[in-house]
Amino acid sequence: xxxxxxxxxxxxxxxxxxxxxxxxxxxxxxxxxxxxxxxxxxxxxxxxxxxxxxxxxxxxxxxxxxxxxxxxxxxxxxxxxxxxxxxxxxxxxxxxxxxxxxxxxxxxxxxxxxxxxxxxxxxxxxxxxxxxxxxxxxxxxxxxxxxxxxxxxxxxxxxxxxxxxxxxxxxxxxxxxxxxxxxxxxxxxxxxxxxxxxxxxxxxxxxxxxxxxxxxxxxxxxxxxxxxxxxxxxxxxxxxxxxxxxxxxxxxxxxxxxxxxxxxxxxxxxxxxxxxxxxxxxxxxxxxxxxxxxxxxxxxxxxxxxxxxxxxxxxxxxxxxxxxxxxxxxxxxxxxxxxxxxxxxxxxxxxxxxxxxxxxxxxxxxxxxxxxxxxxxxxxxxxxxxxxxxxxxxxxxxxxxxxxxxxxxxxxxxxxxxxxxxxxxxxxxxxxxxxxxxxxxxxxxxxxxxxxxxxxxxxxxxxxxxxxxxxxxxxxxxxxxxxxxxxxxxxxxxxxxxxxxxxxxxxxxxxxxxxxxxxxxxxxxxxxxxxxxxxxxxxxxxxxxxxxxxxxxxxxxxxxxxxxxxxxxxxxxxxxxxxxxxxxxxxxxxxxxxxxxxxxxxxxxxxxxxxxxxxxxxxxxxxxxxxxxxxxxxxxxxxxxxxxxxxxxxxxxxxxxxxxxxxxxxxxxxxxxxxxxxxxxxxxxxxxxxxxxxxxxxxxxxxxxxxxxxxxxxxxxxxxxxxxxxxxxxxxxxxxxxxxxxxxxxxxxxxxxxxxxxxxxxxxxxxxxxxxxxxxxxxxxxxxxxxxxxxxxxxxxxxxxxxxxxxxxxxxxxxxxxxxxxxxxxxxxxxxxxxxxxxxxxx
Ligand SMILES: Nc1ncnc2c1ncn2[C@@H]1O[C@H](COP(=O)(O)OP(=O)(O)OP(=O)(O)O)[C@@H](O)[C@H]1O
Ligand SMILES: [Zn+2]
Numbered sequence: 001x002x003x004x005x006x007x008x009x010x011x012x013x014x015x016x017x018x019x020x021x022x023x024x025x026x027x028x029x030x031x032x033x034x035x036x037x038x039x040x041x042x043x044x045x046x047x048x049x050x051x052x053x054x055x056x057x058x059x060x061x062x063x064x065x066x067x068x069x070x071x072x073x074x075x076x077x078x079x080x081x082x083x084x085x086x087x088x089x090x091x092x093x094x095x096x097x098x099x100x101x102x103x104x105x106x107x108x109x110x111x112x113x114x115x116x117x118x119x120x121x122x123x124x125x126x127x128x129x130x131x132x133x134x135x136x137x138x139x140x141x142x143x144x145x146x147x148x149x150x151x152x153x154x155x156x157x158x159x160x161x162x163x164x165x166x167x168x169x170x171x172x173x174x175x176x177x178x179x180x181x182x183x184x185x186x187x188x189x190x191x192x193x194x195x196x197x198x199x200x201x202x203x204x205x206x207x208x209x210x211x212x213x214x215x216x217x218x219x220x221x222x223x224x225x226x227x228x229x230x231x232x233x234x235x236x237x238x239x240x241x242x243x244x245x246x247x248x249x250x251x252x253x254x255x256x257x258x259x260x261x262x263x264x265x266x267x268x269x270x271x272x273x274x275x276x277x278x279x280x281x282x283x284x285x286x287x288x289x290x291x292x293x294x295x296x297x298x299x300x301x302x303x304x305x306x307x308x309x310x311x312x313x314x315x316x317x318x319x320x321x322x323x324x325x326x327x328x329x330x331x332x333x334x335x336x337x338x339x340x341x342x343x344x345x346x347x348x349x350x351x352x353x354x355x356x357x358x359x360x361x362x363x364x365x366x367x368x369x370x371x372x373x374x375x376x377x378x379x380x381x382x383x384x385x386x387x388x389x390x391x392x393x394x395x396x397x398x399x400x401x402x403x404x405x406x407x408x409x410x411x412x413x414x415x416x417x418x419x420x421x422x423x424x425x426x427x428x429x430x431x432x433x434x435x436x437x438x439x440x441x442x443x444x445x446x447x448x449x450x451x452x453x454x455x456x457x458x459x460x461x462x463x464x465x466x467x468x469x470x471x472x473x474x475x476x477x478x479x480x481x482x483x484x485x486x487x488x489x490x491x492x493x494x495x496x497x498x499x500x501x502x503x504x505x506x507x508x509x510x511x512x513x514x515x516x517x518x519x520x521x522x523x524x525x526x527x528x529x530x531x532x533x534x535x536x537x538x539x540x541x542x543x544x545x546x547x548x549x550x551x552x553x554x555x556x557x558x559x560x561x562x563x564x565x566x567x568x569x570x571x572x573x574x575x576x577x578x579x580x581x582x583x584x585x586x587x588x589x590x591x592x593x594x595x596x597x598x599x600x601x602x603x604x605x606x607x608x609x610x611x612x613x614x615x616x617x618x619x620x621x622x623x624x625x626x627x628x629x630x631x632x633x634x635x636x637x638x639x640x641x642x643x644x645x646x647x648x649x650x651x652x653x654x655x656x657x658x659x660x661x662x663x664x665x666x667x668x669x670x671x672x673x674x675x676x677x678x679x680x681x682x683x684x685x686x687x688x689x690x691x692x693x694x695x696x697x698x699x700x701x702x703x704x705x706x707x708x709x710x711x712x713x714x715x716x717x718x719x720x721x722x723x724x725x726x727x728x729x730x731x732x733x734x735x736x737x738x739x740x741x742x743x744x745x746x747x748x749x750x751x752x753x754x755x756x757x758x759x760x761x762x763x764x765x766x767x768x769x770x771x772x773x774x775x776x777x778x779x780x781x782x783x784x785x786x787x788x789x790x791x792x793x794x795x796x797x798x799x800x801x802x803x804x805x806x807x808x809x810x811x812x813x814x815x816x817x818x819x820x821x822x823x824x825x826x827x828x829x830x831x832x833x834x835x836x837x838x839x840x841x842x843x
Contacts, residue, residue, distance in 0.1 A: 020071060021079055022046055024064040025100075026056060029110045029440075033067055037079040046082060049090025049097060053083045060192065065092055065115060091123060091400065093419040095455050100415075102451050108749075108815055108838045109440035117441055118415035120392035130162045131181060131190045144187050149180045154189060203390070204287045208241075208274070209257030211284045215247055224282065233273040238282070240266050257286065292391050303342045303375050307490070310340050313483050317344065320481030321459045326450065328429070328475050329463040331485030332724065333695025334492055334659075337463045338368065340485075341425050342375055344461065345406055349379070353422025353458070354399070355406040358449055360431035362386055362410055363622065364657040366634045368427075369408055376406055383409030383416060386630050411436060411445040414452055421458040424449050428656055429462035429471055430688055435843045442839045465695060466688040466726060469681075469733045470744045488699070495666070495697040495704030497722045499713040502670075513609050514601050519667050519707045520613060527617055527646055531664040531702060535606055535649045536693045538674055540623040541576075542568040542605045543598035546584075553590035555582075561791040566598050567625070568608065578793045606669060607649045622650035655693040664704050666697040671710040675717060678788060680742050681843070683717060687729050690721040743841070746803040747811065749818060750842040753784070754795040754835040764831045765798030771821040772800060776814065780804065795835065815840075 017040050023033040036054050038046045046052060048066050056062050063086060073079060092100075100114045131153075133139070139154050146154065149172050156163060156171055169177050184190045214220045228235045241247075241263060247254045264271055277283045306314060313329065317340070320327045331337045345355045357372070359365055362384045372380050381395045381404030398404040400417050407413055411434055426434075426446055434445040446462075453460040462471055462480075475482035488494060500516045510517045523533050545563035547554045555564045557575035564573035566584060574581040587594040598605070607621045620626075622636045639645045640660060648654055668690065675686045690708065698704020708718070720729045738745055753768060755761035765784035773781045783800040790797055804814050822836050 018043075018071065019073075020046070020069055021073060022052070022066045022082060023068040023070070024052065024054060025067050025111045025115050026054075026062055026064045027116050028056075028062075028112045030112055031110060033111065034064075035072075035074040035079050036082045037073075038069070039081050042082060042085055045085045045088070047087070047090050049092040049094065050085065050087035051091065052085050055080055055083060067097060067111070089400075091119075091396070091417065093400075093417045095419055095421075095452070096415075096417050098455050099448070099452050102455075103441050103443050103448060105812075105815075106447075106451075107441045107443050107840050108819065109442070113440045117412070117436075117439075120396055121389045123393050123396060130164050131157070131168070131184075131192055132162045133157050134188050134191050137189045139189075144189055146187075146189075147180065147183070149174070149177075150184055150187075150189075153180060153184060157190065203290050203292050205259060205290050207257040207259050207286055207288050208263055208278070208283050209245070209254050209286065210238075210241065210247065211281055212254075214282065215251055215254050218248070221248065228282075231273070233270055234277055234282075237263070237269055237273050237277055240269055241283075257288070292388075292394050303346060304339050306339060306343060307336065309485055309487060310336050310343075310489070313485050314340050314343055316483045317461060317481070318347075320483065324479075324481040325454065325458075326460045326462065326474075326479075327481035327483060328467055328471055329461055329483050329485070330467055330472075330475075330726075331463070331465060332488060332494060333465040333692065334488040334494075334699040335465070335485040336489035337427070337485070338371060338659075339489075341427070341461070341463065342372065344423060345372075345425070346375070348423040349376070349405055351422065352420075354418050354420050355423045355425070356413060356416070356418060356421060356449065356452075357406065357408045357425045358413060358427065358434075358445060359408065359410055359657070360428050360433045361653065361657075363627070363633050363637075363653040364428070365408060365410070366637050367659060368657070372406070372408060378403075379405045381407040381409075383407055383413045385410070385412070386633075414443075414445050414448040418452070418456065421453060421456040424453045424458055424460045426450075426460065426462045428464055430464045430466055430468040431656070432685070432843045435841075437839075440837075442837075442842075444841060444843070447841070466691050469684055469730060469737065472730050473734060473744045491701065492699055493703060494724055495694055495706050497694055497706040497708065497718075499718055499722075500707055500709045501711070501713050502709045503711040512613055514606065514669055514709075515609070515613060516707075516709055519669075519709065522665055522705065522707055523610075523617070523647070523667070524614060526665045527614070529664075530643075530662075531646075532640065532643070532660060532662045533617075533647045533665045533667065534654055534660075534663055534693070534696050535610070535647065535667045535669060536651075536655055537601065537603050537606050537649070537669045538651055538689075539565075539600070539602035540604065540625055540651050541565040541574065541602040542608070543602060544600040546573070546596050546598045548588040548591060548593060549595035549597050550593040551588060551591040553588055555585075555589075559792075559794045561789055565602065568604055569625075577789070601669075603649050603651055610647065610649070617647045618645040619647045619649060620645040622648060622653050624651070627653070652689065654696070655689060656695075658696055659699060660696065661700045662702065663697055663699070664702045666694055666704070666706045668693060668706070668708045671708050671718075672712065675710075675712075675715060680737070680740070684729070684733055686717055687721060687726075690717075691724065691726075694721070741803060744806065746805050747809070747840070748842060749802040749804070749815075750839040751800045751802065751818065751822070752787075752837045752839065753798045753800070754837070755833070756794060756796070758791075758796040760830065760834065761796040761798050764825060764834045765800060767828070767831070768821060768825050768836075769800045771824060772802065772818065775817045775821060776802065 020038040020043055021035050022038055023035050026034060046066060046069065048069055050066055051063050052066055053061060053063050100111060100118065103114050104111045139158055152171060153168060168181060214224050228238060245253050245258055260274065264274060278285060317327050317329065329337055329340065348355050359368060365382060365384060369382055381398055383392065383395050395404060396417060399407065407416060426449055429446055436443050450460055474480045500518050502511065502516060505511050505516045512520055526533050543566040545554055546566050555573055557564055557578065557580050559580055560575055560577045562575060562577055564575055567574050571584045572581050573584055588596055603621050603623045607619050610617055610619050620636055620639060627633050640648050674689055694706040697706055753761050753765040755764065769781055769784045780803050781800065784798045787797050787799050818838060825831050
């Protein structure tokens, strides 16, 4: 806790003293850094990257990060003093600060937003607004006209140093008390401040040890034995302690002590004699701070010996790293890329650097962490959002202290305080989930990690069986190195892929709900052979919408322009955009008929129906709905690994990276919705998805098969998927991108205009698009247009797309033009409450 009431700093000091100023990052979306003056006596204490406390505005006290220290007083305002210093060591490293500035710049947001996203909340400070008397206000002397409620507040403040807002509510017995606080602030009778407290709480265990004076020399211990001789039970406790903590061999062992339960864990020891010894002062209790990640994972195994192909790939990568900073490992599914990564990580750690291993999704961490833990033991840190705040803060600090040298994590791990990175691995580099949509910073962890590596002189290895077109293009043009692995590890073969025409099957009455006879038989066969099956459907819930057969009524979200999905397990209709939900009605609210029918299908329905169709299947589902709890991923994956379940149904979570020995069949229930998605990347995405999910089959000895259900088997993409022909996909795509001017030939920035009123949104977008066109030219500005989903959370949306030719654009200048256009728009009275979001490199 810091007392923050010290507003009276001593007057200006003697002249020879050097005056320093600090630019700080406040946790607010402010466009600029604020400059504060460092009180002379804190000159040595204020450090770049550490947290300090400052007063912001006239009413707020906040914690913030020092970004820079210099001697230039701000020209525009009188700098206030820093009030207090919180950290004696930086919690943000210098390369990290540089990276944060790059993110803010590149993704067009503020440093405050970056810091907010970056710091685990346990390292942010919690603050609660409180009020106190204004330092210049003396209720006894100054005459202010106060309302009776205001007088009550002042009276209370004369007797208590401070009140929280809720105290004021209780005091006045009123719900709407804020107006009195506001009025007192205006009258300068009170001020608001924030009580700041550190939220990170270390984990503490209670332990016991022999009180210090008994172990200072051997005589004392002997003396103690004599004293306790008449009490055999107590003597037993002491002997048991010494057996477990042999203090007589090494005095220092006593310092670590033992927990009470460990001490009591012996047949004839009584808890009461332990308590007596504590009371007598023979044993003392103390608190010990322990890690939330106990050191039980000593590295046990050497990495697996690399196969010839793997060793060759590794040598090629290391060779290319001599000339290039970035290399792509393009290896087919199951080619054993992970072992190559492990080998390279070992190599990097041996030479003393840090390693970051990025994965696109939590579902993937479970298996990879297991594999890495065996090799790297407790040097390995794990970082993702299913961890508690305190756990994340501990990983953060573990990297600063050098405890964790290699970290596996998802998107947000690019914010971690590395300072000596030598290798970054970006696994499944093609994944769209590396991009953050909302809120700002709307960063792509792949690009951010590349920049982080660049800033720290580290090498980056991207890996994928289905690289993104942009990445492959960088390799083809020679900017990045390329290493290929074209065969699966060992004897394993790529699976056979078969297409089932669901339109025809329907005619032949060969569809059992959403399963073709062929798929169903194939599943049954595998289960009879004690093999396993993965089924993919790209929607969660039971059905994407319901409809009345009589009157065609379809329930829609109240806040978004989408239909509500039906979730059967809780009989609910739910919006997947805003979370709005309501009970599934029994009969149609429009016409009253009882003919509501679910349309289309999601993972929940697949699970349900399969259980009916094949009663001997042990089906488990993995999607957003079944993985809300902290350990649910691990549980689902472990159950499938051990054979407790034999069919895994899921959304894109089951499609990539997972490695199961006994999966010999993969089924894609409906390929059509994936192919027909309206986006310039749709084709690429569909290819990636089909190849990745197919790649889960036949990874070890058992040969794999894939069944894809579609109404249109002649789609050219299937030919490429079946022959695993990435190159032909790439060539087709890159030609289209060139012809229709899309990335990688241009950078795109999507500007979304949002407003409650459809007309206002539309007009604002027109004005904005016009201004942008005037600035940048017709070629570069597209729109405005109404997106496919035109309303989300009660805001109507309009989009303007900007295309910036990669080779010729001055990106910084272009972004500043865009920012200026947005700024100007907001100055117009009609549009002042329009919300505008710029998304750089949208995916
Ligand atoms: N050197 C090795 N010795 C023994 N087993 C290996 C070796 N290399 C890989 N494997 C095994 O081969 C299988 C496939 O490897 P891995 O999961 O690394 O493939 P991948 O290239 O990452 O595939 P995907 O792109 O599908 O994720 C795994 O079960 C792995 O344990
Ligand atoms: Zn909604």
